[in-house]
Amino acid sequence: MWLKPEEVLLKNALKLWVTQKSSCYFILQRRRGHGEGGGRLTGRLVGALDAVLDSSARVAPFRILLQVPGYQVYSPIACGATLEEINQHWDWLEQNLLHTLSVFDNKEDISSFVKGKVKALIAEETSSRLAKQEEEPEKFREALVKFEARFNFPEAEKLITYYSCCCWKGRVPRQGWLYLSINHLCFYSFFLGKELKLVVPWVDIQKLEKTSNVFLTATIRITTHRKERDFSMFLNLEEVFMLMEQLADVTLRRLLDNEGFDLDPELQEPSRITKRDLEARAQNEFFRAFFRLPRQEKLHAVVDCSLWTPFSRCHTVGRLFASDSYICFASKEDGSCNVILPLREVVSVEKMEDTSVLPNPIIISIRSKMAFQFIRLKDRDDLVQTLLIRLKQVHADHPVHYDTSQDDDMTSHVFHSTSMCSDHKFGDLEMVSSQNREGSEEETSLPPPFEALRAVLQQSGSQSLDLRMNREQIKLSLWNDHFVEYGRTVCMFRTEKIRKLVAMGIPESLRGTLWLLFSDAITDLASHPGYYANLVEESMGKCCLVTEEIERDLHRSLPEHPAFQNETGIAALRRVLTAYAHHNPKIGYCQSMNILTSVLLLYAKEEEAFWLLVAVCERMLPDYFNHRVIGAQVDQSVFEELIKEHLPELAEHLKDPSALASISLSWFLTLFLSIMPLESAVNIVDCFFYDGIKTIFQLGLAVLDTNAEDLRSSEDDGQALMVLSRFLDHIKNEDSPGPPVGNHHACSSDDRGTYPVTDIADLIRDSYEKFGAQSVEQIEHMRCRHRVRVLQGHEDTTKQNVLRIVTPEVSFLLEDLEEIYDLFKGKVNHSRFC
Structure with a gap:
């Protein structure tokens, strides 16, 4: 624990303590008699003394001293019951203070700075312990009084928490207190007779990042339009950074409320937000992701x-x-x-x-x-x-x-609806749209896509068909063996072995079933019987802007695939998209949803495709399908960071990796379905349903890595994009010896002969081997960092659009412009401008 510094003569303590470590300003000591044998008289006497004393008077066996060179006195600043505990304090001092003290020229300033910092850490530790015992501890009330007096905010500006830290002003750290409130980040310092106050609104923060300054101190850097601010020497830097991210994110989401973000009810109302709420939100976000x-x-x-x-x-x-x-x-x-x-x-x-x-x-x-x-x-x-x-x-x-009689059968009634070999595709929910179709097999008999694929392969010769079927049987056998050992329901053990099976490509007959299991859409399906049928009944026949957009895109969805060359497939796609728009009006319908949904319908019944679409739009690709595809923009920024980290030479050549966004954005929005032959792209969708967005990041890196040499030799962005487009057009599935089916990017056989063809299985394997180490936790942390910048960019755009309304002939004061912006966001009474 940290100790309040009190000066003691050094020579009086030499006989009772042994120095374990030392540096320019700090000494770590062990008390004699602790951890020693019984050979030395001094050690035995000290040990006996400690044994006689009660626990309240007994001296801790380890301590850290502050000793400024040239001084004859020292100050204990920390003590510990174990070597591990005292080493944690020593490491903190080395990482945060040791290098910083070199900036001070005056020895008295060094002593004053360290003592002030230690006292602040003690106050923070005390308030943290009290906060766990009661909702509003006395220490927090004292901090609240100081916060209100120092910054003079309105009463509604609720203080969330506060921390001891340093703010760097040039080369000098200013010890003080950081206050995090609902709408502002504030800092106050009074050090060596100088006062410093900083107030930064969360909506002005463009970037939050963890970095290190020139003195090797772990630092949180805040970037606004005007300047950068560095804060360091936190007792728990990770906790502070997480709360900053949460407050900036929540504030910007509330301002951009027209984007349809789903915030918890307690976060919608600023006066109800607490530190505990923000910590729980961060933990929940990671858990769900x-x-x-x-x-x-x-x-x-x-x-x-x-x-x-x-x-x-x-x-x-x-x-x-x-x-x-x-x-x-x-x-x-x-x-x-x-x-x-x-x-x-x-x-x-x-x-x-x-x-x-x-x-x-x-x-x-x-x-x-x-x-x-x-x-x-x-x-x-x-x-x-x-x-x-x-x-x-x-x-x-x-x-x-x-009905446990069939639970052990993967093709039982629980799962039969996704069997590619069945003839229930599209047809089963034709009956939903019309009561008069009950029992009519003729009107619902669409040949399943697997049968259409068989017909295409037969044109390539029976040998190709036999080869495809043999490979399917081998895959199916491997999966059945896996089910026996690891389980075959949503509750299966998910291990590295199953990831390798998925990377090989899921068998056609199991693809829909496993997509439902991996995404857990099967639980939504089972928990909402009849829900989809009711949505179809309520939504079909209604005309609005969303339905008009859906109608325009229906015939652009896999137009060359046999399943969508007749009204049966188009009608099924229409029902699923319209039902989803009715189910989630905040999202409604966005372009690229039609391509994804049409592929889902190839491997699942309508109701199952609907719940798969729900899983993708609302869980697996969060915030992708809103007005400004903010989630996709965030992931594009993350992707740029990963390019710089894993492919630095390529990133340096491209200079502006954001230029790739014109092509890579579609990788994320359509899971490569719109820019790759369908027979290959569905293997990526297999991996996506198992590993989530991590799959698209690593596949994107693998594509760039494979084409790195050509991209570095390209003369401009247009040529680089042509290299990538041509490469993606020529990715094949080894199980599909014939030409790609159902993709408008499919190339001719002549074109294939003049350009190298890449096997999708090889590309997926390379992506896991080279770039698969990126964990979900790392991706989520990067998303948090970049989300603040993306949201801030949209908030700035909104402000600019509002101010453009003001004509050049009319002059306004700054406060008038700010009030116009607030009016636009619906925050003030509009009577003044009427």
Whole structure:
């Protein structure tokens, strides 16, 4: 713990302490008699003295001293009960203070600065401990009074939290306090007789980043239109940075409310926002992104534990996540083993007998006759009780009718709807749009795409068809073997082995089924019986701007594919898109949704395609399909950063990687479906449903890496884009020896003969081997950083558009212009301008 510095003569302490480490300004000492044998008399005497004293008077065995060179006194600034604890304080001093002190010329300034910093850290630690015990501790009330007095904000400007830190002004750090409020970031310092006040509105921040200054101090840099500010020497820099990101993000989202962002109700009202809310939001965002769960899902508990994994015959260490409707597990080793258990699939949660081999065990049984054993669960009784309460609620809201007689069959009634070999594609929901079609097989008999593909392959010769079918059988056999060992429902063990199978390409007969399982759209489908049919009935026949846009794009969706060369396929696509627009009017319909939906319909029934579309638009590609495709813009910025990190030579040659956005944006919006032969692109969609957006990032990097030499030799952006377009046109699937089917970018056989052809399986394998190390957590952190800049850019554009309304002949004061902008956003009474 940090200690209030008090000066003590150094010579009086030499006999009682032994120096372990030292630097220019700090000394780490161990008390004699601690960790020594009994040989030395001094050590035995000191040890005996400590043993006689009670715990309140006993001296900690480790301490850190501040000693300014040339001074005969020193000041204890930290102590610890263990070497590990004191080393943490020593590391903090080395990383944050040691290099900084070299900027001071006066020794008294060094002593004053260090003592002031340590006192501030003590105050922050105290307030942090109190905050965990009560909602409004006395320390926080004191800080609130100082905040209001120093910055004179209106009463509505709520203070969220505060931190001790330094603000760099040139080469000199100014020790003070950072205040984070609803709308502003503020800093106050009074050091060496000089006062410093800073006020930065969140809406003015263009960039937030963690960096290091010239003195090797971990720093948070704030960039606005006017300048940069560096803040450092935080007790917990990660916590501060996360709260800054959350506050900037929430503030900008509230301003851009016309984009249809989904904010929690407590975040919509600024006066209700607390530090705990923001921390919970950050934790929830990561949890939902990692497991790709619905955006309304709230995390309730995170518990360290171990899960029995039968395929490895051991307990795998990881964490259990419990939310409203899910129990999830993630191994500590990234990608080793993940499990998603929807509560509607859970039959029971039971405690087992506690043993030395199986400490604190519980068993979670699911309806497919599988059981998951967790051990080493802290607070097991409370956790089980909470899970049982939520399990009861979920089953009450969505009753489940089990039919376990066919649960072991992957093609049972639970999954038959996605079989490519069935003849139920498109036809089953023709009956939804017309009551008179019941029982009419003739009007609903569209040859499934697999049959259309078979006809095309037969034109290439029976040998090609046989080769394709043989490869399909081999893949199917591998998957069936995998199901036996790892499970075959949404609750399956997700490991590196299944990722390799997915990268090889999912068999046609299982593709729709596994897309539903990997995305967990199967849970939405099972939880909302009849919902899609009602949407179709309510939305069809209504004419509005959205339906007009859908009609314009219907015939542009895979126009050469047999499934969309007749009204049956077009009608199915129309129903799904219109139903989704009715389901989520905030998104409605956006271009590129038609291409994605048409591919989903090739492998799933209408209702299943609808729920897959919901999963993609609302969970797997968040904020992609709003008015300004903000989510896609954020990921484009992340992609540019990854290019600079992984392909620095190419990034340097391109100079402006954003020029690639004209082609790479479609990679993200359509999952490569619009710029690659369909038979190859669906393999990427396989990986996307399993690994999420990470797949598109690494595939994009692999495409650039493969073409790096040609791109570096290109003379301009146009030539570089031509290189990429031609490369993507010539990617084939080894299972498709004939020409690509159903893609308007397909090239002729002559063209194929003059340009190298790349196998999609090779490209996917390279993407995982070279760029697959990027974790979901890293991507989410990068998204947070870039989202602030993207949102700020849109906020600036909105301001500029508002100010353009003002004619040049009319002059306004600055406050008038700001009020006009507020009027445009609906924040002030408009009577003054009427």
